[in-house]
Structure formats: structure tokens, C-alpha cells
Amino acid sequence: MSSKQSILNALKSVAVAPQAMPPINVSPRLDDVIGQFETNLGTVAGTLHREGGLAALQAKVDELIKEGKQVISQVEGVTGNRSAPETAHELKDIDFAVIPGDVAVAENGAIWVNNQHLGHRVTPFICENLFLVVSADKVVANLHEAIKQIGLNSGEFGVFIAGPSKTADIEQALVVGAHGACSLNVYLI
Amino acid sequence: MSSQTTALNSGVHAKKADIFCKDEARVDWHSKALWVLREKRDRAAGSLPEWEQLRQLGSEMKLHTLTHLGEYLETFEKNCQANGIVVHWAKDGAEHNQIVHSILAKHQVKKLVKSKSMLTEECHLNPYLESKGIEVIDTDLGERIIQLAKQPPSHIVVPAIHMKKEEVGDLFHDKLGTEAGASDPTYLTRAARAHLREQFLSADAAMTGVNMAIADKGAVVVCTNEGNADMGANLPKLQLHSMGIDKMVPDLDSAAILLRTLARNATGQPITTYSSFYRGPQDGGEMHIIIVDNGRTDMLKDKILAESLKCIRCGGCLNTCPVYRRSGGYSYNYTIPGPIGIAVGAQADDTHSIPWACTLCGSCSYVCPTKVPLDKIIHHHRRLKAKAGKLPYGKRNYMPLVGNFMASETMLNCSMSVARTALRILPGSLLKPFSGAWGKYRELPVAPKSSFEAWFNKNRGQ
Amino acid sequence: MKIALFIPCLVNQMMPHVGIATVELLEKLGHQVILPKGQTCCGQPMTNSGCFDEAKKTTLKLLNAFKGVECDAIVCPAASCLVAAKENFHEFDDSPEAQAVIDKLYELTEFLHDVAPIPAYNKAFNYKISLQLSCHGIRMLDLATPSEQMGPRTNKVEAVLSSIPGIEIVYPDRRDECCGFGGTFAVDEGAVSAKMGKDKAQAHAATGATYAVGFDPSCLLHLDGMIRRQLLPIATRHIAEVINAAL
Numbered sequence: 001m002s003s004k005q006s007i008l009n010a011l012k013s014v015a016v017a018p019q020a021m022p023p024i025n026v027s028p029r030l031d032d033v034i035g036q037f038e039t040n041l042g043t044v045a046g047t048l049h050r051e052g053g054l055a056a057l058q059a060k061v062d063e064l065i066k067e068g069k070q071v072i073s074q075v076e077g078v079t080g081n082r083s084a085p086e087t088a089h090e091l092k093d094i095d096f097a098v099i100p101g102d103v104a105v106a107e108n109g110a111i112w113v114n115n116q117h118l119g120h121r122v123t124p125f126i127c128e129n130l131f132l133v134v135s136a137d138k139v140v141a142n143l144h145e146a147i148k149q150i151g152l153n154s155g156e157f158g159v160f161i162a163g164p165s166k167t168a169d170i171e172q173a174l175v176v177g178a179h180g181a182c183s184l185n186v187y188l189i
Numbered sequence: 190m191s192s193q194t195t196a197l198n199s200g201v202h203a204k205k206a207d208i209f210c211k212d213e214a215r216v217d218w219h220s221k222a223l224w225v226l227r228e229k230r231d232r233a234a235g236s237l238p239e240w241e242q243l244r245q246l247g248s249e250m251k252l253h254t255l256t257h258l259g260e261y262l263e264t265f266e267k268n269c270q271a272n273g274i275v276v277h278w279a280k281d282g283a284e285h286n287q288i289v290h291s292i293l294a295k296h297q298v299k300k301l302v303k304s305k306s307m308l309t310e311e312c313h314l315n316p317y318l319e320s321k322g323i324e325v326i327d328t329d330l331g332e333r334i335i336q337l338a339k340q341p342p343s344h345i346v347v348p349a350i351h352m353k354k355e356e357v358g359d360l361f362h363d364k365l366g367t368e369a370g371a372s373d374p375t376y377l378t379r380a381a382r383a384h385l386r387e388q389f390l391s392a393d394a395a396m397t398g399v400n401m402a403i404a405d406k407g408a409v410v411v412c413t414n415e416g417n418a419d420m421g422a423n424l425p426k427l428q429l430h431s432m433g434i435d436k437m438v439p440d441l442d443s444a445a446i447l448l449r450t451l452a453r454n455a456t457g458q459p460i461t462t463y464s465s466f467y468r469g470p471q472d473g474g475e476m477h478i479i480i481v482d483n484g485r486t487d488m489l490k491d492k493i494l495a496e497s498l499k500c501i502r503c504g505g506c507l508n509t510c511p512v513y514r515r516s517g518g519y520s521y522n523y524t525i526p527g528p529i530g531i532a533v534g535a536q537a538d539d540t541h542s543i544p545w546a547c548t549l550c551g552s553c554s555y556v557c558p559t560k561v562p563l564d565k566i567i568h569h570h571r572r573l574k575a576k577a578g579k580l581p582y583g584k585r586n587y588m589p590l591v592g593n594f595m596a597s598e599t600m601l602n603c604s605m606s607v608a609r610t611a612l613r614i615l616p617g618s619l620l621k622p623f624s625g626a627w628g629k630y631r632e633l634p635v636a637p638k639s640s641f642e643a644w645f646n647k648n649r650g651q
Numbered sequence: 652m653k654i655a656l657f658i659p660c661l662v663n664q665m666m667p668h669v670g671i672a673t674v675e676l677l678e679k680l681g682h683q684v685i686l687p688k689g690q691t692c693c694g695q696p697m698t699n700s701g702c703f704d705e706a707k708k709t710t711l712k713l714l715n716a717f718k719g720v721e722c723d724a725i726v727c728p729a730a731s732c733l734v735a736a737k738e739n740f741h742e743f744d745d746s747p748e749a750q751a752v753i754d755k756l757y758e759l760t761e762f763l764h765d766v767a768p769i770p771a772y773n774k775a776f777n778y779k780i781s782l783q784l785s786c787h788g789i790r791m792l793d794l795a796t797p798s799e800q801m802g803p804r805t806n807k808v809e810a811v812l813s814s815i816p817g818i819e820i821v822y823p824d825r826r827d828e829c830c831g832f833g834g835t836f837a838v839d840e841g842a843v844s845a846k847m848g849k850d851k852a853q854a855h856a857a858t859g860a861t862y863a864v865g866f867d868p869s870c871l872l873h874l875d876g877m878i879r880r881q882l883l884p885i886a887t888r889h890i891a892e893v894i895n896a897a898l
Contacts, residue, residue, distance in 0.1 A: 007280060007480075008262070016252065016489070024442050024445075029238075110464070120423070122420065154407075157465070158465075162458075164462070165415055169347060173374035179415045180462070203839055207841070220850075231799075509799065546840060548786070550833070552797070552827075554790075556799045588697060592707075596692075605665075626837070630844070631877050637668065641667035644667055
């Protein structure tokens with residue numbers, strides 16, 4: 001018998017009586033959703049820019065390019081100085097990546113990013129610093145709402161990103177910048 | 190003897206705990222570090238008015254899935270295949286390891302980067318692959334620290350919690366060439382970042398654990414704070430994900446329940462930095478999922494033990510456990526320590542002592558985000574051990590005596606009367622040798638002259 | 652009300668003052684108190700160790716002591732023993748007679764909160780007390796909402812004590828962390844049990860309270876042994892003693 005079959009056979013004698021799936025009906029907190037998002041993004045060490053939109057972001061990018069930074073943008077309307085390379089590994093010297101987010105979650109500061117907009121999947125992780133751009137009308141109260149709006153088609157990859165990469169594995173001391181991006185700035189448009 | 194073998198040496202829990210307790214300052218440090226996580230968890234949980242509702246939903250959803258697991262696993266496999274994912278089934282750790290090796294061997298993989306997976310620890314994958322000539326790099330910072338130190342994890346979420354920063358500093362100086370004596374966590378983390386970036390960029394394959402497997406999408410969710418799982422899985426063209434059959438959830442809505450409680454209960458964060466959903470390989474890549482049983486279906490055959498499979502490995506029960514905090518992660522004779530380690534590891538413990546590393550205080554069951562009744566499960570393990578005639582600490586000999594003694598008023602009254610008299614009239618120095626573990630740490634009780642019953646009969650004239 | 656006392660072996664043999672205070676306070680409140688004969692032990696030392704066969708005789712002996720006893724309630728001044736008695740009675744005897752006994756079982760605080768509240772205290776108790784919220788009482792009897800649980804909070808212990816004139820109620824740091832007694836755990840796992848007890852005793856002492864007050868005699872016995880070994884400036888009292896002093 002295959003291992004698959006032996007596992008499935010064993011599962012026919014589960015001792016617990018079949019339980020029904022519970023209805024998921026959790027009340028969202030709807031007051032000042034963007035304010036909640038800003039607070040929670042701060043909690044996870046990210047920064048929200050509410051004013052200025054893409055123009056402010058482009059100005060920032062221009063400044064960084066002037067300083068000699070390597071900037072790649074996947075956001076329409078924002079121009080960097082690098083284009084998507086052939087292989088993912090060539091992204092290793094990217095200082096800043098500008099990436100569009102689809103949905104932002106007020107309760108935890110997370111933003112959903114789908115690989116259609118990433119070029120290479122590794123882009124938001126391998127860059128030293130990350131800019132995410134999200135539309136103000138795409139900020140939802142909680143994860144239950146967000147999960148209904150995310151896109152994740154067959155074959156795709158998507159990720160909720162909540163702040164820059166971090167660790168507290170050495171004596172519980174929080175260090176921002178473990179393996180992924182060392183900073184996260186979110187621009188609301 | 191390496192510290193890894195010391196840590197894994199089996200010995201009764203009490204004896205290992207006794208050794209851990211010898212350095213009281215370190216016990217206090219360890220206990221406090223973990224209690225801070227419990228406090229952060231309380232604040233995060235308390236900030237959600239729906240917290241208890243989420244625990245209840247998590248529990249019911251997981252029980253629903255576990256009682257329909259065969260159907261969900263088959264649906265999951267079918268959907269994965271439609272997404273271009275290759276699915277493998279392993280009945281135990283050995284088969285899991287063989288499958289992993291065969292995939293890696295087919296692609297001539299020399300170096301594998303691996304993010305945290307308690308399942309691969311449980312299957313002892315690293316030593317197996319290393320014996321086949323494959324270099325395995327653990328990429329979670331805590332995991333990398335203990336891998337360099339040749340130690341097993343002492344906690345399931347913060348695996349190097351037992352090490353002080355000075356010890357990590359010495360280790361990194363030795364292995365990564367950091368400055369001698371440097372112990373600043375930021376400096377050490379940056380050094381690890383640079384070191385591991387080279388590993389990510391030169392790896393031939395990546396492996397991760399799985400936090401949730403979504404049946405109706407054919408996707409797996411992997412949660413990390415560091416981004417190591419995604420740096421791994423998205424650079425080389427070959428990605429592997431190992432999951433226990435208990436990781437299954439029906440759909441995205443179900444996953445959302447657990448994503449809301451997982452990080453809050455683990456570290457007090459509202460969510461992990463990265464919650465990644467893989468529903469297929471990258472362009473030109475290959476994605477494999479290995480579904481592992483390794484004793485889980487056996488647990489499902491016991492009504493009480495079955496509930497331990499609701500666990501989502503947040504580590505909250507370890508942080509709150511007053512025994513774990515004071516006995517350390519290496520005292521449990523199992524890869525997973527603490528309450529959940531007892532629940533899922535007691536049957537494998539050949540000292541039969543870990544179910545007794547617990548006061549049945551119940552804090553873990555109340556902390557648990559999926560309401561695993563840990564204290565009930567641990568108590569049940571004691572019953573199973575007793576039934577099998579495998580009691581530790583001499584209980585097998587003295588328990589029947591206690592049973593008879595307690596059931597007899599005459600025996601109880603006579604001997605307790607003698608004991609009270611002895612406690613009252615004998616000097617402490619004479620009593621100490623007879624008072625055993627109690628008197629070693631505590632003063633003996635001040636004994637009353639007579640029993641309550643004697644008082645009642647005398648004063649209330651029955 | 653006519654109250655049958657359930658006096659666990661530990662109270663009977665080692666802490667009779669807890670039983671005496673319980674009798675006196677219940678009588679002051681106008682209740683009639685009886686002590687059914689033949690009580691020994693609830694079986695907890697055995698069942699907690701998984702030894703159900705060994706516990707059966709003891710448990711049934713205790714159950715039989717209450718079967719058919721005419722009373723309105725069975726009251727016990729020890730939460731842990733009460734929980735064990737409830738569970739073990741149920742385990743070994745599923746008869747309606749056993750259920751009738753189980754339905755009347757109350758821990759003392761629970762009785763004074765849920766069934767027969769104290770109308771008024773008439774004496775002051777001018778002390779600061781640090782409450783020992785023992786595990787089984789809060790997590791299995793709902794005497795107080797455990798710190799792990801979120802949402803609305805109740806605290807029957809504080810509710811019963813707070814109207815005593817002059818009393819000041821405080822809590823130790825890590826307010827409901829286990830004291831480390833755990834029955835045979837205190838002996839099997841001596842080092843960890845002792846460290847837990849030491850931490851708990853010190854946390855109570857650090858509040859500056861005169862007394863550490865609790866509803867579970869076994870935890871109090873453990874804390875007392877620790878307090879005296881550590882020479883801490885605090886003493887243990889059972890809740891019955893405090894209530895009795897204020898009536």
C-alpha cells in the first residue's frame with residue numbers, strides 16, 4: 001500500500017466525532033481605519049506617508065538616485081534607475097525597491113503584495129529597503145476582510161508584509177533588518 | 190561529548206531540571222525572558238475585543254478539519270497538482286527524509302537553505318542529509334546560532350532563548366569572525382545577515398516548514414519575521430515545503446483566523462512580518478510539498494490526544510509554563526519542549542517522566558489560541574503511562590500503598606497522629622533525613638495537636 | 652441552610668484551624684453545620700498521577716460518606732480537593748445518587764458568593780492581604796478570571812472579601828502563576844517546585860502585605876514552608892480565617 005493510502009486509511013478511524021465548520025462572523029473595528037493602520041504599521045516598525053502620494057515618492061526616489069543608490073520600481077508612475085534583471089540573483093545590490101500593494105490591513109499594519117507586480121518574487125525580500133504604495137480606499141479593517149480581497153491565482157505567490165524584516169533571536173533584543181528589507185516606508189495614494 | 194548529545198541524552202525530567210536549577214541567576218534570567226513574551230502576548234490579545242471568539246473559532250475550525258482530514262488532504266493534493274506543485278506523502282520521518290533526499294539528489298543539490306521547521310527537527314532531517322553529503326544551512330537567526338553551536342532548539346519559536354548574547358558573541362567570533370568580545374545584538378545580527386546572504390545567493394535549493402496548508406487553493410502559508418523563508422524559496426529554482434498532516438485548513442478564511450492569533454500569541458506582534466502564500470513555483474522553478482504523518486494518525490485515534498493536533502506551534506504554552514521557564518528546553522527528552530512537547534512527545538519518552546513535568550496548573554490551556562486542552566492531555570498521558578505500568582519516580586511501587594492507606598480511616602488517622610506528634614516534638618535536625626524533597630527546600634509544617642475531626646467531635650458533640 | 656462539611660485529609664490532619672474557622676463562620680452566618688463520617692481523601696494524589704485503579708476505593712469511600720446525607724449543600728474549604736472530588740466521583744460512579752452529591756458540592760468561596768452571600772461584616776480586619784489565586788480554583792472552578800483569559804473579568808474571592816472593613820487587597824507580581832505545589836510534583840520535581848514556591852513566596856512578600864491569603868490549603872502549606880525557610884516577613888492565612896475574624 002502506498003504511504004498516501006495508508007495515511008488516508010488511518011484517517012478513517014479518527015476518534016473524535018465529525019465537527020461542523022463554524023461560521024466566521026467577526027465584527028470589524030470600523031472607526032478611523034487609516035489611523036488604525038498607521039498606528040499598527042508603526043508598531044511593526046514601518047512608516048506611513050499619508051500626504052504627497054506618488055509625487056512625494058518620486059521626489060524621494062530621485063534624491064536616493066542622486067546619492068548613488070540603486071532603485072528599482074515596479075510601480076507605474078515612479079521611475080528608478082534599474083530595470084528588472086534576467087535572474088533574481090542580480091537583484092542582490094538593490095538598495096530600494098518600490099512595489100505596489102493591493103490591500104492594507106488596519107488591525108496589523110500588513111500589506112498584501114502579489115507576484116504579478118514583483119518581477120522576481122524575491123524583490124521585496126532581497127532589497128535593502130522597501131517602499132510599498134497602496135491606495136487609501138484599499139485599507140480594510142481586519143484580516144477577515146483582507147483575505148476576501150487578495151488575489152492569489154493558480155501558480156501565484158503573494159505575501160502580507162508587515163514592516164521591515166526583524167528578529168529578536170538574541171536575548172529577545174529587537175533588531176530591525178534580519179534577512180529581508182531593513183526599512184519599510186508606505187506611501188498612501 | 191558535544192553539547193548536542195548532552196542535551197539529547199535521555200534522563201528523567203526532574204534530574205535534568207535539577208541540574209538547570211543549580212544556577213539560580215540563570216533560571217531567573219530564563220524565566221523572565223519568557224515571561225516578557227507572555228506579557229507581550231497578554232497586551233496583544235487584550236487589544237482585540239474578539240480574542241476569545243478567535244480562540245473558539247480556531248478550535249472549532251481545526252477540529253472540523255481534523256475530523257474531515259482525509260477529504261481535505263485529497264482536495265489539497267488535487268489542487269496543488271493543478272497549480273504545478275508536486276505532492277509527496279510520507280508515513281514517517283525516515284520516509285520523509287528519503288523523499289527529500291531523492292528530490293535533492295535528482296537536482297544535484299550541494300547546498301540547501303532551510304527556514305525553521307519543527308517537523309524537520311522531529312524527523313532529524315539535517316543529520317540525514319549531511320550524511321548524504323548535502324550541506325544544510327539553517328537560516329533563521331536563532332536556528333543558525335544553535336546549528337553553529339551544535340545544539341538542538343530549546344524553544345519552538347525562539348530556539349536560542351537559552352543562550353546569552355555574550356555566548357552568541359563568542360560563537361560568532363569563532364565561526365563567523367566577528368570581533369572578539371562583541372556581544373551587541375544588532376552587530377551580531379548584521380554579521381549573520383551578511384553571512385547568510387552569501388548562503389542564500391549560493392544555495393541550490395530551499396526548504397521551509399508550513400504554518401498552514403490551504404485545501405481549496407492548493408497553497409501553503411509560511412510565516413517568518415526575518416524573511417529567511419522567502420529569501421530562500423525565491424532564489425534557487427527548487428523549493429521544498431514539509432508539512433505535518435495537521436497543518437491543513439479548509440480555505441483562506443480559516444487561515445485568516447489563525448494568522449490573527451499566531452503571532453499575537455507567540456511574541457505579541459499583530460502579525461509576523463511576512464505571511465507568504467505559495468500557490469505554485471516561480472517561473473521555471475519546481476515546488477514540492479511533502480505531507481508527513483509520523484505518528485499523527487495514531488494520535489487521532491485517541492479522543493483526548495487528538496486535540497493536540499489543533500496546535501499551531503505558536504509557543505505560547507512554553508512561555509507561560511512555570512515549569513518550562515524553570516527547567517529549560519533540554520529537560521523534556523523531546524524535540525519540542527514545554528506543555529505541547531509533553532502532549533505530542535510523551536509517548537516517545539523512554540524515561541516516562543515528562544508527563545510529570547507539570548503541576549496541572551492549566552495556564553497553557555487558557556493561553557492556547559486553538560484551545561488545545563493541554564493539562565487534560567498531559568493528565569491523560571499519566572493515565573496511559575500508569576495503565577502501561579510505566580510510572581516514573583517509584584510511583585509504581587508506592588501508589589498502590591497510598592491508595593490503600595488513603596482509603597482506610599484507621600490507617601490514615603493512626604499514622605497521621607504519629608506524624609503530627611513527631612513533627613511537634615522532634616527537633617528539625619532529626620526530622621530532616623526523613624523529610625526528603627520537601628524538607629530539602631521548605632520548612633516542615635507546624636503540626637497541630639489533633640485532627641479537625643477530633644475537634645469537631647469534642648466541640649460539636651456528634 | 653444545613654451544610655455538610657467536606658474536610659479533605661490535609662485540612663483534617665495538618666490544618667484543622669482551617670476547618671474550625673469554616674465551621675465557626677458558617678455558624679455565625681446562621682447555618683447548621685454537620686460533618687458526615689467516613690471522609691478520607693478525594694483521590695487526587697492517585698488520579699493526578701494517572702493511577703485511577705488505586706484511587707477508586709478512596710474516592711468511593713468519600714462519595715459514600717455523602718450519599719443520602721440530608722443537607723442543602725456540601726461545602727469544602729479547599730478548591731483543588733473539591734475539583735478532584737467532583738471529577739473523580741463522576742469517573743467512578745455515574746449513578747443518580749452520585750450526581751445528587753456532585754450537584755451539592757461547593758468550594759467555600761463559591762458558596763459564599765453564589766449561594767449564600769454574607770449580608771454584612773461586623774468586625775474590621777485592618778490588614779493588607781496579598782491574594783493567592785490558586786490554579787484549580789480559578790481555572791477549573793471559575794473563582795476568578797485567569798490572567799490568560801481576555802474579556803469580561805470576575806473575581807469571586809475579591810468580591811467576598813472586599814467589603815470587610817479595613818481590609819486592603821493586593822496581588823503578587825505574575826498574579827496567578829502556579830506556586831509549584833502540584834501534589835506529588837512537590838516531591839517528584841523538588842528543584843522546580845521549590846523554585847516556583849520561592850518565587851511565589853517572594854512575590855507575595857514584595858507586596859508588603861501582612862498575609863498571603865488563599866482558598867487552597869495545599870498551596871498555603873507549600874507557601875508557608877517556603878516563607879519560613881526564606882524568613883520572609885509575611886504569613887499565610889486561609890480565606891476562612893479572614894472571614895471568620897471579620898464576623
